[in-house]
Amino acid sequence: MIPGQFDYHRPASVSQAIGLLAEFGENARIVAGGHSLIPMMKLRMATPDHLVDIQDIPELKGVREDAGALVIGALVTQTELIASELLAEKCPILRETALQIADPQVRNAGTIGGNVANGDPGNDMPAVMQALAATYDIAGPNGARQVAARDFYEAAFLTALKDGEILTSIRIAAPAAGHGYAYQKQKRKIGDYATAAAAVILEMSVGTCSSASLALTNVGDTPLYAAAASQALVGTALDETAIGNAVAAAKDITDPAADSRGPKDFRTYVAGVMVKRAIETARSRATA
Amino acid sequence: MNEQTPTPSERAEKLQGLGSSRKRVEDARFTQGKGNYIDDMKLPGMLFGDFVRSIYGHARITSINKEAALALPGVLAVITVEDLKPLKLDYMPTLAGDVQAVLAGDKVLFQGQEVAFVVAEDRYIAADAVELVEVEYQELPALVDPFKAMEPEAPVLREDIKDKTEGAHGPRKNPNHIFTWEAGDAEATETALDQAEVVAKELISYQRCHPCPLETCGCVASMDKVNGKLTVWGTFQAPHAVRTVASLITNIPEHKIRIVSPDIGGGFGNKVGVYPGYICAIVASIVTGAPVKWIEDRIENLSATAFARDYHMKGEIGATRDGKITALRCYAIADHGAFDACADPTKFPAGFFSIFTGSYDIPAAFLSVDGVYTNKAPGGVAYRCSFRVTEASYFIERMIDVLARELNMDPAELRMKNFIKKEQFPYTSATGWEYDSGDYQTAMDKALQAVDYTGLRTEQKANREAFERGETRKLMGVGVAFFTEIVGAGPVKNCDILGLGMFDSCEIRIHPTGSAIARLGTISQGQGHATTFAQILASEIGIAAENITVEEGDTDTAPYGLGTYGSRSTPVAGAAAAMAGRKIRAKAQMIAAYLLEVHDNDLEWEVDRFVVKGAPERFKTMTELAFAAYNQAIPGIEPGLEAVSYYDPPNMTYPFGAYICVVDIDVDTGVTEIRRFYALDDCGTRINPMIIEGQVHGGLTEALAIAMGQEITYDELGNVQGASLLDYFMPTAVETPHWETDSTVTPSPHHPIGAKGVGESPNVGGVSAISNAVNDAFAHLGLKHTAMPHDHWRVWKTAQKLGLTG
């Protein structure tokens, strides 16, 4: 459990970081909180020759509001996410999710940027970002660009991020006041990735669901935005039939791996249970 | 009389002897991070060793190329089997009478097996060099199912012994067979089962798990070439046994070997055996002339050093229709992995599994165990229990519940009906064990009342009706378990390990000013010996516990002993301490008689002094007597005040307990909440109630871990699954319920202070209680038995099979 040899770099700006990444090419890796990358390096499943530590880059820090959007710097740790009053008020699903990630020690180090850029289907934030229709701000040698969370994930550990690019921040259009939300996760123990989890954001208008957005964690090789399941809720009173339809549609798109968390049929079933419970919680929290 | 003199009971209290919840003296250093564990050791010029391990479960090694590794700057040696052969160290004896490859020769037999040992200037270079050693393999079919090991077409694993028809424990039936071990009366049991009004049958499997101590195994070996002395510091639960084995293996005379166990971060059986890492570190130190450190990482610990359990037990239990048990039979397949490295007393290849009649008066019983080889890591240690008693206890406690369903009888009532009665002790079981003392009925009554058992069953009935009506998706389960442990191995007449009798020892030296040092043959790994052994002595010799230093673990200073496992420290070494204390007192009495000018018999012992009978103002305290022992010439008495005792216990001790667990199961997710857990332990005389409670908490938490998740499995290619803490279940405070503890006290009649040992009871009883509760939750739907671990998916599968998941 000792990583291979590597050189360590600590740039002070995004442009410096991009320069280093360009210089070392595919032998370089960004390290943020290190709580996904370093375990992989210790197992020698990742063997970068150069680590570009982005911790000292001020542009990547902090949570702010920008023209109605919430902008979360890539380096914001899960602990900071939990502590942010702004996020708790405008987008409480982030705190609810962050509290279900690992334990306080991991959350003190792990960053939101690392969590969403990592590409591990077990990470919790990507599905939440899909449910929130977030976009990722990306900087690279050819300038800046934006990619929607729903378009970002291609396969396990494979994302739209190109070599030499850095995810600088996450942009979320704050959900309407009074929206319902829930992140429902089943895990075996503290510090475990989800057996299955579901994120739900919805709005109610005089007893009818006016918008809904659902996404799933760790039941496929990417996070799964559940478009049909979301659609199945809109225009309904979120009655048993509607929820049942959404659950069925969500289960339809899952393809979990059999692992020590359980066989496929179990994980699919639990995904359905998580979806159902997330919708019910979200409905109970929605105020209109 | 001096008015200032405190009363005897005040003085007794000050001693902090038996019964005092004195704080653990160990904790001052542990809570400040000042413990001294093996990986804290740094010696000048120390090198590091690291293993190249097999990536296959079963394969032929076709070549090993060490050139690239040796070329890496900082690498001193790459040791392979070819280097060990001339030293006759390619195989080492196991504690179970088998041999184990130190480094793999022609074949590897399990994934993670040691293939080469790299020695380098630091652990980072060593880890890099491990990657550079090129090993070529030719993969062979793996054998992972123990039931298939006995089949004729099974691949032959152990080519080194394939033609041996006789093993260490009798005839071998085929090349993958290790032993057959039987106990009880086969014929009488057959007859009784034939005649039984009711017979319940079930296959009870206890999964392979691992003790997973927080500190992994490791050592530092240092060969001093000047004086020819080898010192090995390491995580050893039995330092003296390691010394003897090391001497036998290396031919270094025993007085030239010193084994030291520093602070140990948990053992639970994992640190009893001798591992290739120790041998390789020793060889590397001899070769390089420098100290060599070897420390396992977590994955290595979970996948290569000793596992526990892996017993698959086919049971039959016979009874009358009104619930009197008449017979019990068990046929077990024991999966020992690639080498038989069980740590059992020599004459007991299946440990004390024949205690499988449990707490019940069963007239006829028979048991047969077949040990087999598979392509898995060797081990088979007692994970916080006495040799296979956990398997035995789990087996009978599940069988009783299975029978209760068959009889449609309450499981608590069925237990009560069949308990060995108080007046039957000492009781000889159908397989020949003599239970020393017990009062099971009283313990069970107390437990049932404490949890309001009747109330729980009423609530459960209501819960089942509500479930039926669709008002809840949770099912409530109540698990009752009663266990009898068999600990304190053991009497030298039938208990030895590699021919070393399982006595234990204590040596005491009283210093002139009235404080003392005691050394024992055991070694604490968290049990708090430095605290409790001082308490035993305080009560015996009248010196305050705080003035008694307890030292263990250094074979150059401690008297010979067999170490700490199987809850043997208090029953055996604790008894030796009491006996050594009594020798001190006997000599002190003679000194007192001389000083007070009376006959020995005219004195009586009172807490911390000898008092002249009938003249309470005339006395000598132990402090005064200690000084006299060193400063006066007393006719006929040697100077000094020291004693040593080697204690050979006349029998084992039999702690027992009643545990009750209440669970609520979410049938849609398989998530099982432990709502309540009540544990009543009877460990005889209670030395330190606070430490007992701590031990019970720890053992119950391990029981929770095993029952609810711990499992080491292999896929059909022999790849080990789940050998990291990502998967292997180590509960945190969040997963751990509140533990309610309680006690009764039934002293052991043969132990000098009546104590029985408690460290392991909660693991033994806890697993059954939790498993019984999970099974009970589904009992009304016709479930007889569902296997551990009761993790989410298995519980859900059970619900699914019963048609509950829609």
Ligand SMILES: Cc1cc2nc3c(=O)[nH]c(=O)nc-3n(C[C@H](O)[C@H](O)[C@H](O)COP(=O)(O)OP(=O)(O)OC[C@H]3O[C@@H](n4cnc5c(N)ncnc54)[C@H](O)[C@@H]3O)c2cc1C
């Ligand atoms: C015991 C344990 C339990 C855990 N449990 C969970 C859990 O339940 N749920 C969960 O979601 N996570 C869990 N994690 C992972 C944890 O949340 C990580 O911290 C997180 O996934 C990655 O964030 P990081 O800052 O540590 O990233 P790092 O480990 O530093 O990086 C991860 C990957 O992302 C890349 N990267 C990082 N930042 C950027 C960036 N700004 N731009 C481009 N690429 C970048 C890195 O190059 C690397 O490939 C757990 C971790 C541990 C150790």
